[in-house]
Amino acid sequence: MAVFNWKRTRSHGPSYLIDWLVVLMMAIAWFLIGNIPPFQRKFSIQDKTIMYPHAYHETVTSVHLGLICFLLPIVAITLVALLVRRSSWDWHVGILGLCTTMTLTLAVTHTLKVSVGRLRPDFLDRCQPREGTVDPAIGLLSIADVCTQTNESMLRDGSKSFPSGHSSETFAGLTYLALYFAGKLNLFDRQGRSIKGFIVLLPILGASLVAVSRLDDYRHHWQDITVGTLIGIFFAYFGYRQYYPSLTDCQCARPFPLREMSRRARREEAVSPQLEYGGQVLPLAHDPRERDAYSPDDTRFDTPLTDTSPPKHAQTSPV
Numbered sequence: 001m002a003v004f005n006w007k008r009t010r011s012h013g014p015s016y017l018i019d020w021l022v023v024l025m026m027a028i029a030w031f032l033i034g035n036i037p038p039f040q041r042k043f044s045i046q047d048k049t050i051m052y053p054h055a056y057h058e059t060v061t062s063v064h065l066g067l068i069c070f071l072l073p074i075v076a077i078t079l080v081a082l083l084v085r086r087s088s089w090d091w092h093v094g095i096l097g098l099c100t101t102m103t104l105t106l107a108v109t110h111t112l113k114v115s116v117g118r119l120r121p122d123f124l125d126r127c128q129p130r131e132g133t134v135d136p137a138i139g140l141l142s143i144a145d146v147c148t149q150t151n152e153s154m155l156r157d158g159s160k161s162f163p164s165g166h167s168s169e170t171f172a173g174l175t176y177l178a179l180y181f182a183g184k185l186n187l188f189d190r191q192g193r194s195i196k197g198f199i200v201l202l203p204i205l206g207a208s209l210v211a212v213s214r215l216d217d218y219r220h221h222w223q224d225i226t227v228g229t230l231i232g233i234f235f236a237y238f239g240y241r242q243y244y245p246s247l248t249d250c251q252c253a254r255p256f257p258l259r260e261m262s263r264r265a266r267r268e269e270a271v272s273p274q275l276e277y278g279g280q281v282l283p284l285a286h287d288p289r290e291r292d293a294y295s296p297d298d299t300r301f302d303t304p305l306t307d308t309s310p311p312k313h314a315q316t317s318p319v
Helices: 006-011 013-034 062-084 088-116 123-127 152-157 165-185 194-216 222-241 259-271 288-293
Strands: 274-277 280-283
Touching (some): 013 088, 062 165, 062 194, 088 222, 123 152, 165 194, 165 222, 194 222
Antiparallel strands (some): 274 280
16 A cells, blocks of 8 residues: 655655746736736726626635635645545645646736726726716727726726636636546546546536626626636646646556656666566666655555566476
8 A cells, every 4th residue: 555755755846846936936926917007998988788786795705716716626635645545746746736727827817807908897886987977979988087986996906807817716726626536536447437527527517606606796798707717727737737647548547757757767768678567668777666756656566576477488398
């Protein structure tokens, strides 16, 4: 049975330092970009798509969003990796892939928000135009000319409709979790167990409900939610495939090998012969004691390399 190997995970941690630095830089970029004033798009007082009422109480608040799209996947990955798989290495790369997914999603989403500056469906209610304001005969009205709203933060947020951050972030975190479950369950094992599909699709259902709530609260147009959903799904798949094989791979439940051992194995295979054993090709120079470098729950080297069975071509001589 595989056991925890925190020491080995820590010893190979420096090779993934760049990954964590990228995550940190993306998080800083997300914070800085989010504070940039959005593009001030002009509008019409008669535009019915921005006349919806402003709901002061959201169905899914920012705190709820963080719990759903980030904390929930962390808890689920921790339980599966450490209690079920009993693999500290799987836990490390699982969390790293999730952080990569979320920070890239947030950075791209907020960049688009401030660049496009699309008005939310409840923008006019936020703006509170001066009484009697009408559209000019030629051209459109600008925000600064007609709005009486004194809450600058509320007014600025009213120009960040595209794309939906709730949709992109929720689909990023929960789609990543769905892919993680699919890998651990070996979803496409050609055995057709429907329970696996229900488990994998449950996070997707949760993300869909969060996205729909943004329509109910009049926070986004349907186009905002559609694009946000696609962004989240794309980066979830991107982040997952950085550290895990395809779901059609027979080893999809295990993360990719540690980088040091991957390079070392390639060097060994280039200079040493190989041995076919148990249907697998292994380098002769490989040390079975270092199996955890491939994956802490890798059992390929549990069986001794000494094969005592007679060769297949050997024949029993007649007595």
